[in-house]
Amino acid sequence: MGYKIDPDVLASVAKQVVGEGLAGNELITRTTQLLAEAYPDLIDAAPGRWVGSKAGGILGKVRFLYFSPREYVVLFGTPTGTQGFSGRYKHVDIHKFLIAGQIDWYNLESDDLTAMTLRPGEHTHTERGHARGMTIHPGSWHVEYGRGAVATTLPFAMVDTLLVSLEVESVRRSAVEFTKLVRRRLRR
Template identity: 80%
Template sequence: MTYKIDPDMLHSVAEQVVGLPLEGGELIAQTVERLAAVYPDLIDTGPGRWVGSKAGGILGKVRFLYFSPREYVVLFGSPTGTQGFSGRYKHVDIHKFLLAGQIDSYDLESDDTVPLPALLPGQRTCLERGHARGLTIHPGSWHLEYGRGAVVTTLPFAMVDTLLVSLELESVRRSTVEFSKLVSRRLRR
């Protein structure tokens, strides 16, 4: 299968923006601008709408940048920190590229009783298909996330917690609007 997004290029962009200030939105704006320079026909540079997201207990803000049946790119973070379950995706690899903050994690199935090495700004990690982790996302942490595989299979995990546990219909509505906007943008090309 061929994909349009190269994880190594996303990592390069993440490394370029590390250290830019969160205040005033420079870190996020520069990330989007640099991604759009690399992928001008894919990344949505329009005024981004942040959407509340709760999945696996992890509560944060997400901004959708690209979505197709086989790939997605989003920005995700939390000003105050959060923790929970990564999800277990049988058909998708989830790559994270940390822009600011710190993410601690541990493998749920291993015999290890110690956490994985902390993910620090400029570093990357990949949750491979079929694996699951416990996560702590520290306050002020923001990352670029790239999913590769049968993306539609991630949507139940991404939406069920928000919809059925939190009863947060507005976030589900906003997410649906953002997905629809990106899909219709792709269909127009």
């Protein structure tokens, strides 16, 4: 069974949105619209609910757009900035397509001691088993795409929020959003 989402299509959407020069809610609305046009059977253009997320110390807002056992697409960002650990997913590749702001990152195990910078319209790919330190600058928003055994990402995505921050409501809201996406897929 193949994958349904093409990273090249996501990159094209990110570049188009950046080229339109939008900001704030217009940026998010337009990005969601273009993704829904590219994948009408997978992504709903109706605005979803923002959910607080803290994983690896990175605190931000996430909007779930698509979720399956093998893939997911979310919008993630922060109006104020954040930094932390990307997570190390042994069974999932993570792609980020920046639509606003800036992300600085470095590979944790590399001999290279310099940081890399991701700018709007650019894409980065964290391969399975690798991890990064990251600084997400204020006003940064990106489309994130995960490909692989998606369920293996959930403990990292939820444990920090629940056990460190004791933020039960965000975990509950995330579960509600996941359930909506799964139900939508089952109806098709």
